[in-house]
Amino acid sequence: MTQPIVPFRPWRLAQLSSFRIGSAMVEILATSIWNRVMITNLGLPATFVGLLLAMRYFLAPFSVWAGHRSDTVPLWGYYRTSYIWLGRGLTMLSLPLLGFSLMRLEANHNDGVGWWLAVICFAIYAIGSVLTGSPYLALVRDSAPKARQGFSISITETVFIIFIAVAGIGFSRWMESYSMGVFWQMVLACIALGGFFWFFGIYGVEKSSIAPATRATMVVATAVRATFLQTLTKIWADKRTRLFFVFLALSTFAAWSQDTILEPFGAEVLHLPVGDTTRFTSYWQGATVITLVGGAWAWRKRPPASQANISRWGLLIMAAGMGLIAVESFLVYAGLIRLALLVFGAGFGVYTFGSLNLMGSMSSDEDAGAYLGLWTISILLFKGLGTFLGGAMRDLFLLVMGLEAAVAYGVAFGLAAVLLFASALLLRGLDVESFARENGHHPAEALPVPLPAVEI
Numbered sequence: 001m002t003q004p005i006v007p008f009r010p011w012r013l014a015q016l017s018s019f020r021i022g023s024a025m026v027e028i029l030a031t032s033i034w035n036r037v038m039i040t041n042l043g044l045p046a047t048f049v050g051l052l053l054a055m056r057y058f059l060a061p062f063s064v065w066a067g068h069r070s071d072t073v074p075l076w077g078y079y080r081t082s083y084i085w086l087g088r089g090l091t092m093l094s095l096p097l098l099g100f101s102l103m104r105l106e107a108n109h110n111d112g113v114g115w116w117l118a119v120i121c122f123a124i125y126a127i128g129s130v131l132t133g134s135p136y137l138a139l140v141r142d143s144a145p146k147a148r149q150g151f152s153i154s155i156t157e158t159v160f161i162i163f164i165a166v167a168g169i170g171f172s173r174w175m176e177s178y179s180m181g182v183f184w185q186m187v188l189a190c191i192a193l194g195g196f197f198w199f200f201g202i203y204g205v206e207k208s209s210i211a212p213a214t215r216a217t218m219v220v221a222t223a224v225r226a227t228f229l230q231t232l233t234k235i236w237a238d239k240r241t242r243l244f245f246v247f248l249a250l251s252t253f254a255a256w257s258q259d260t261i262l263e264p265f266g267a268e269v270l271h272l273p274v275g276d277t278t279r280f281t282s283y284w285q286g287a288t289v290i291t292l293v294g295g296a297w298a299w300r301k302r303p304p305a306s307q308a309n310i311s312r313w314g315l316l317i318m319a320a321g322m323g324l325i326a327v328e329s330f331l332v333y334a335g336l337i338r339l340a341l342l343v344f345g346a347g348f349g350v351y352t353f354g355s356l357n358l359m360g361s362m363s364s365d366e367d368a369g370a371y372l373g374l375w376t377i378s379i380l381l382f383k384g385l386g387t388f389l390g391g392a393m394r395d396l397f398l399l400v401m402g403l404e405a406a407v408a409y410g411v412a413f414g415l416a417a418v419l420l421f422a423s424a425l426l427l428r429g430l431d432v433e434s435f436a437r438e439n440g441h442h443p444a445e446a447l448p449v450p451l452p453a454v455e456i
Helices: 010-043 044-053 062-072 082-105 112-142 147-176 180-200 214-224 228-237 240-255 261-267 276-280 279-297 310-330 337-361 368-400 405-426 432-438
Strands: none
Touching: 010 044, 010 082, 010 112, 010 147, 010 180, 010 261, 010 276, 010 279, 044 062, 044 112, 044 368, 062 112, 082 180, 082 368, 112 147, 112 261, 147 180, 147 240, 147 276, 147 279, 180 214, 180 261, 228 240, 240 310, 240 337, 240 405, 240 432, 261 279, 276 279, 279 337, 337 432, 368 405
């Protein structure tokens, strides 16, 4: 039995992309609003807040298991849909816990129940993300013909980044200054609107009578499991593979080390209101979308294996933006913060476009799944580490070493800029084109690779 040829339907892609609207809303609520309130308004340690936010990234390796389950084991009559809705059901369950934990910690910063509610909230949120991510991307892939699979995945990821910016602007205007009542309104809005788009976004896309994985695919998957360690050993034996892994890890860590501390920096050093700091994410991710889309058009004819220079320039631009933020922190000057965020975001888009092509080129046809799984896991894990250790650095410099807030944040941002610059230097030593030639890639070919984006 073979799977029927799937026609490309723009309406279906638009429907699948709308699923990301709810995800963007929850991302802003948790990583921007809740993060800012916990650190700045309640004065709680950024280390613990960052650790909770990073929990879903530390569980990223289990997404491979979830994806395999959705390939081979139907749940309630569906291969993809049931896993996605189960994951998003857990996400909806976590949102009220987010509100209750904040209520208790607002009343008493040392409230044990409040902290446990926060831990349980983000644990459920992390499990929901794991159950949703791989099956959702697989459903997007299944819904498109082979020639459009990579395009379809990239479109859904780009829509997510766009609505991150939209949600950031909308929430910032909704809560100009912190109010527990307004926060609860946002929680309920995420449950209602997010739940609607999570249901509508995939409803009817998969039919229970059509299995996306055939018997032959299941046999191949079993064979891969039996030789996985051998395959991983072969992949890791190549020096270029190890260097590319380190490059992805270092650049991802440096890029996301600002995630936990950027908005508290705006509040504690620049003394900006919550409405202004909530828009920080919208500024830099909006610039990311523009340069990402523009780069895809401008450099669309360049061979994928020759994109190292583009990725390197993106890192250097990111380093310049992060360095400018560090300077503003040292000088306690907010006049250029929007420009700095736009520069950082523009570099992030250029870097992302280049890295997409490099990830495809640094993968063999024979073991493409293993290579791409390794790259994806490295990105998610080190994004989590960056999110966590960025907050830890802030606490180390500010609370342990007793530095002034301007100096503490400035040093943290300055270190991130240095690591971004080091990533650009590291990429100079990687010969992607030779790897691509040895593994049978045509110079103009690229594997369909999803954006190394944020939460699904």
